[in-house]
Amino acid sequence: MASGNPKTFQQEEIVRPAANFSPSLWGDLFSSVSTDYNQALNDEVRGLIIRNEMLAAEKLNLIDSIERLGISYHFEKEIEQQIQYLSLEKIDDGDLHTVALYFRLLRQHGHHISSGIFEKFTETDGKFKSCLENDTRGLLSLFEAANLRTHGEDILEEALSFTTCHLIKSINNNNNNQHNSMIISSPLKEEIEHALEQCMQRGIPRVEAHRYISIYEQFESKNDSLLRLAKLDFNSVQMLHRKELCELSRWWKELDLVSKLSYVRDRVVECYFWTLGVYYEPKYSRARIMLAKTIAMISVIDDTYDSYGTVDELQIFTDAIERWDIKEMQKLPDYMKICYKAVLDLYEQYDEELSDQERSFAVHYAKATMKEIVRSYNIESKWFNMEGYMPSFSDYKTNGFITSTYYLLAATSFIGMTSASKEAFDWLINKPKIQVANVTICRFVDDIATYEIEKKRGQSGTGIECYMKEYGVSEEEAMKEFNNIAEKAWKDINGEIFNEKSVSVEILKRIVNLSRLIDVVYKHNQDGYTNPEKLLKPLITALLIVPFAN
Template sequence: MASLDIKNFVNCQHEEVIRPVANFSPSIWGDVFTSPSVNDDQLLSEVYVEEIEVLKEKVRNMIISAHEEKLANKLVLIDTVERLGLSYHFSNEIEQQLNLVFMNATFKFENEEEDSNNINNLFIASLQFRLLRQHGFDASSCIFEKFTENNGKFKQDLRNDIKGLLSLYEASHVRYHGESILDEAVIFTTACLDESLIGQQDDHLIISSPMQKQLKHALEQSIQKGIPRIEARKYINIYEECESKDETLLRLAKLDFNLLQSLHKKELYEVSRWWKELDLVSKLSYARDRVVECYFWTLGVYFEPQYSRARVMLAKTIAMISVIDDTYDSYGTVDELEIFTDVIERWDIKEMDRLPEYMKICYRALLDLYDEYDEELRQQGRSFAVHYAKSTMKEIVRSYNIEAKWFIEGYMPPFDDYMTNGLVTSTYYLLATTSFIGMNSTPKEAFDWLMKKPKIQVANVTICRIIDDIATYEIEKKRGQGATGIECYMKQYGVSEEKAMEEFNKIAENAWKDINEECVKEKSVSMDVLKRIVNLARLIDVVYKHNQDGYTNPEKVLKPHITGMLVDPFAV
């Protein structure tokens, strides 16, 4: 729920109507994304495309011939390609290589000398484990037992293996429930890596500058929970400083990033133009103007070129649901919202006359947007997808209405009731469904699967709800909002604020374990579909970093990411 102050009122039919109005800050972007640079982008494409194709073939041959390489070299190549943001070009080749690794996995290396080297063992064992799990292979965590003592604690001599520790740290973030060895790995590696950064490591240990940057960033943002496009941008900068860098990979990564950035900017221009023509910001002054942040969200879900239309559709939907959210949170009265909910449920333009003028603006925009989707998808033989999108929109406004009543009437529900409703108002049932509609690769069966609220999706919306509640709690508390998740939990279970926060973090961490496990064990849909769910969860970890609401207040959290992804190209 958006944070707000109850301070403004309007006179309606001679009755004083108190409206809770949130004084949101204006957009921080001005006209940065409202003018297309068509000529520049066209020139960019012509210059880059031919060279990119040549470089892609070189890298493809590197991956294909990787089966002739030692296991360490093969895994490092795949990991580098992925972290540079290039894996979407070589998904089949990478999958084939990892399938071979999994089929032959004995976690033994090519010769006894390498096998006895602790540094290589921990680094490569952890890297193999993480890559396999991230690609849907059920790798066993038993591999890490050889790095522990009889008491289950990790061997102390591993503290000097910074490269191995970092690899183990990243691997620990794809753990399942019950994998106590990886729970221990998180604690052990975090402590060791923290020590290395503050200079408490052994005097003889020298950490290279790229490695130091990698460590610092990893402790801030693990690979598994990071947004792929942001991580690619950061890793390209780090990789450029590595003495062992491959110039072909580096060149391809920079050119490809720039080319994709030009496509993303065109999409954002299209979305910004649509938003500007709607002019909802001036017509509905209570609503947040966050269309750039809405588009950023879609880049977190999928950045690849084949999802261009999907991003545009999803960005428009996020912008629309943001306005609807603010209507429920920040302006509408109980009676108005009751009618608004019913009118959306009926989904008929003839119902619009029942609404007050400001709601008519929002309602017409909503129906027009979904008519646009219906027309576009019908041409692709995918009009069935709109039904699911409308269904989740109706679901969320029903829950928004319940939440608004609770707040306006000062009612604090039991925590279980709060969560049942709050999972829906998190928006993540809606956004997951909408993310599928523009994906030509997503069949009707995938929507049916999602409607059943599978375990991975419940975990996804739980992360969104819980982390959002943690991040916004202090502000909401200061402004007198009682029906927050933390307050409801404290009341139901009779615990302190500190204990409630601790439990919320545990709930989120357990939900991540569900996501990790379901990505491997859920076989009803493709990995392509599951990736959208994972990426939505990753967005929450980034947008609400350090308990800040980066969407409502993007200046500190999101502005640097958006600038890196959509404003600044790489020098090539």
């Protein structure tokens, strides 16, 4: 029996909610890994990027291919120089595909460009010209560009509607063998079908690179050097990722929390997948491991608050985290001592690792967000345990933004990045617009995906229920509004990529990538983290298990 106040813990019977989480899908698969691989870089590709005699349209397509193949991190300076060199005058006379590609690349790289660039493709009424309906490649490029729209960009709203309609029509006609002036063949057909399912701006870069390598291989116009480099690089980086996951799996097994705490989700591989979404490049190796360990630990804490702890136990645990002192362990029930010690040990390890780089300041910010989320988990737990209590939607949202974990994960994603200065942490902690948008997407998309499960568990005070009660709307209407809120947040993110100048694009990409993860992991209102079999297993298999044949 746990030490502490016997009135608190020595109860005859505690009724706890049954979590019934499925076990890990991966067993011991990532317990060991071979590190016999070659790192191949091709100077020929760098030469192609900087070659001056290439036409502007050719250069844009080259840069786009390099980025979509997942190898642009080797050539960041050269690509940025070329993008700045390409002027609007060189592009303005181009076709729809070239103009849309130019627009998308500039915005993705944090440069402002007006959506008025598309006006020449519209009629006087603002509608896009009907002659574009059969320009399938152009429609696809405009569709991807339109997904970078910000608030008030009516021409891009029209572009998204126009392209979506005609791309779906072209696919349907193709599938039904109906007469079509332009038969769509592979790989363009595959590109369109995938884009309609997962637009580029909201896709996980590493996942999209894996898919695009297979697509690019089918192009008649493919560059063999690019393709070979992409495959070699993917395979070598995959081996690095497996090595990292091997290290992470050993740490997780040594903690042995799954057997000690039967109620927690065993999702360490999925935690690592999350970090690949934030940054897959080799230079972020240490950052990935730190972030993955934190995600695994916050998952355990989340399950403790959500699926096991009593109100009294959780209050004492919250107080102990707030004081952050190993002496607090004696006040906790036995099962909580295991979790508490693991948390304190983890952050002590971070402090030791970062002190060598004189970056211990980062741990201070990471601890602050851990304390913040635990306080909010405790508030949420009290709400759920107060029979008939329903917080106001405003109170729910304020607390729910924190329990979404995205304030904590954004800060933690910075701690292993040597480029994340104290100023970058201060910027983040002050909740800039792009970070609020990021958290908004996480909270509202998560609420939609987990609503049915939470309802079956008997949880009240969920976001959907709070909104329904306060505004007198149906479930369907509440979910529609939550989707609208998430869409508006994506427009904020798209705008801040080029408006936010306080930090580098490298820093901003971490925020954008966290939002992309939500779009993928909770696709079609499913919780891919808790139930990874359908959504995440194929992606994890592609990224971490099966290499490309050279």
